[in-house]
Amino acid sequence: xxxxxxxxxxxxxxxxxxxxxxxxxxxxxxxxxxxxxxxxxxxxxxxxxxxxxxxxxxxxxxxxxxxxxxxxxxxxxxxxxxxxxxxxxxxxxxxxxxxxxxxxxxxxxxxx
Amino acid sequence: xxxxxxxxxxxxxxxxxxxxxxxxxxxxxxxxxxxxxxxxxxxxxxxxxxxxxxxxxxxxxxxxxxxxxxxxxxxxxxxxxxxxxxxxxxxxxxxxxxxxxxxxxxxxxxxxx
Numbered sequence: 372x373x374x375x376x377x378x379x380x381x382x383x384x385x386x387x388x389x390x391x392x393x394x395x396x397x398x399x400x401x402x403x404x405x406x407x408x409x410x411x412x413x414x415x416x417x418x419x420x421x422x423x424x425x426x427x428x429x430x431x432x433x434x435x436x437x438x439x440x441x442x443x444x445x446x447x448x449x450x451x452x453x454x455x456x457x458x459x460x461x462x463x464x465x466x467x468x469x470x471x472x473x474x475x476x477x478x479x480x481x482x483x
Numbered sequence: 484x485x486x487x488x489x490x491x492x493x494x495x496x497x498x499x500x501x502x503x504x505x506x507x508x509x510x511x512x513x514x515x516x517x518x519x520x521x522x523x524x525x526x527x528x529x530x531x532x533x534x535x536x537x538x539x540x541x542x543x544x545x546x547x548x549x550x551x552x553x554x555x556x557x558x559x560x561x562x563x564x565x566x567x568x569x570x571x572x573x574x575x576x577x578x579x580x581x582x583x584x585x586x587x588x589x590x591x592x593x594x595x596x
Binding site: 405407412413414415416417420468469470471473474475476 | 590
């Protein structure tokens with residue numbers, strides 16, 4: 372399994388961009404990088420995923436380095452409701468199972 | 484609205500009393516799975532299902548059973564619950580196995596006394 376490393380926490384001011392880093396130095400060529408978030412104890416919520424190109428959707432942007440060893444999730448205008456634990460996950464496909472392996476994630480605190 | 488629905492949301496039960504946590508999705512997804520979340524251990528996969536009548540063990544299957552008789556439903560069964568199964572449980576579904584987003588239910592907080 373390709374492992375991910377994230378700092379334990381960070382904060383940002385409301386309205387500013389939040390840049391959440393993730394290292395995945397052992398990622399293999401066919402593994403995708405996924406980001407999920409979990410607000411309090413609710414079910415995790417999908418944010419975005421990518422293979423090697425940068426991706427953008429209505430929630431966020433994902434920037435993946437050329438060597439694919441790290442990525443950054445960008446929330447362009449953070450709001451208080453974005454306060455959550457954000458998980459960077461490399462999707463494993465083992466046989467018939469493609470489970471999501473959640474690490475500790477990074478706790479983002481958005482301050483007013 | 485596309486969703487994964489779990490019931491009940493909260494449950495307190497006694498050791499040894501069989502229980503079932505239901506999970507239903509309305510998106511015609513093939514792949515479904517169950518996770519448990521415990522402090523300091525993150526989310527761990529219990530069981531998964533690739534399609535109807537196809538299920539297999541995840542990382543922590545001991546003490547649990549599942550079934551997939553219909554595509555939309557994937558119940559989690561605890562035949563004889565024990566206190567170490569006190570946890571927050573999540574059901575998830577996705578359209579296919581690879582490279583699709585997973586939708587999670589809102590969770591079931593189970594306490595076994």
